[in-house]
Amino acid sequence: MSTAVLSRREFTAAGLLLVTGVALGACGGTADTGGTSGTLRIGQFWPPVSLDPAKAGGESLLYLSPAYEPLIYRAPDGGYQPWLAASWRYLGTGNMSFEISLRDGVVFSDGSPLDAEALKASIGHFRQTAGQAAAFLAPIAAIDVTGPLTVRLTMSEPHPRLPALFTQDFLAGNVIGPGGVSHPDQLATQTFGTGPYQLVPEDTVANDHYTYASNPRYWNVRDRHYEKITIKVLPNENTALATLKTGQVDVIAGSYAIADGAKAAGMRIASSPAIVLGIQLNDRDGVLSPPLKDVRVRQALNFAIDRAKITKALLGDYGIPTEQCAAPGEDGYNDTNFYRHDPGKARQLLADAGLPNGFTLPVVIPSTPAYSADIVQAIAAELEQAGVSLKITTRDPATANTELTKFPASIMGWGALPVYFMGRGLWLHDAIGMNPFHSTDPELEQLDRQAAAADDEARPELDRRIIRRVVELGWFLPVCLSPVFLFHQNTVAIDSVAGKPFPSIVSWHPTA
Incomplete structure (x- = not known):
């Protein structure tokens, strides 16, 4: 997520955003629980949507990761490592069958064993619950227990990203006990x-603070770094930064708005370029705004934008100008651009489409955070030079996404995910959430089917073609990749890798 995130209920990031809370008491001291060190105190923007992993999204990751563990661990460098799953593999070709073999000897915090039946029940719960992960589990047609610790998943259609889905980033791998x-x-x-911690209900107040104590049944005590974790909800970034400066918390999440202040205060900064900011051109068939039906118009809008100038003005050295929704170094990213800043070409395309005098484009944005208005106002200034006026309507963040069918365009602020997942959330005909008019393109749909069934050698090129096709269609108006930030005291080490999503909270540790 979560961070430079727009609304906790958006498709954003789903699982790339790790942002955190506050507690009482200081770090320090040594407990007799595997050499752990005091309390890790974290500050987070918002409370979790739910503590049920099957109902949650990327905004809840930080609240879930102390207590729930993934089948597969996504390491800081992006590689996959065994965790609750001792091994995993696709069976046959076409990504239609997947086998998981569990680690032996693991128990849940209540003492019940982690076995194949427990895993089957957990995946079933995710599939039946209307959370973020349910859509990505939809292709699973059958869950079969083939041994005491082995489960086989059979697909109704190809699913190439099950290993990613079962990491800590996408919640579905966080196994829930019986x-x-x-x-x-x-x-x-x-x-x-099965995680290293468990929630302490009597020391937790929903929407305010959450406390996690050591799980006495944890199977991997030597890698537990703290005796306790606390997460405090701090919705105001400036307040959160002040709390960090005064030593009341050890780590906070934040956006570029407080990055300079954190740096000046001597805090350590970890960042990951994860959030694509811009405008979504949702009405691609011209139902509400007839000009948007013409691809030349959508491309004109993209040619009109000076992405480098906007990125520098808003994000300084922290942002990356982009015309695509894939991040550099990740799957699907194209090294060559399709668009350049060319207002003359933009005006010519509009004229060719019968709009020599431009047009007015309504767009809806959430009232907070402030950078939602900042990015849209900057885009509006660029489009004016091509004769296009934005008519901006502001809505409460909780309702902005419920009105996407009432406006031809909306704010764009979601995480750069694996291409397979972004297709199902953003641009395929039946995409959940962020394709409100159910736009479709035969070439894009065909490329997606090919990539879904492809092996790891063939898929990268197909993913790049998918991203390039989305860019050519002009369905979106991306401007920049905004980092996710973690600001922290020098007493905490967060072993992040530049350009990669943050590691799990449970891997954060005291500075040596």
């Missing part, structure tokens, strides 16, 4: 995972 699955109402106030 006690939680059989009593789902309790998942809102208790945790039922």
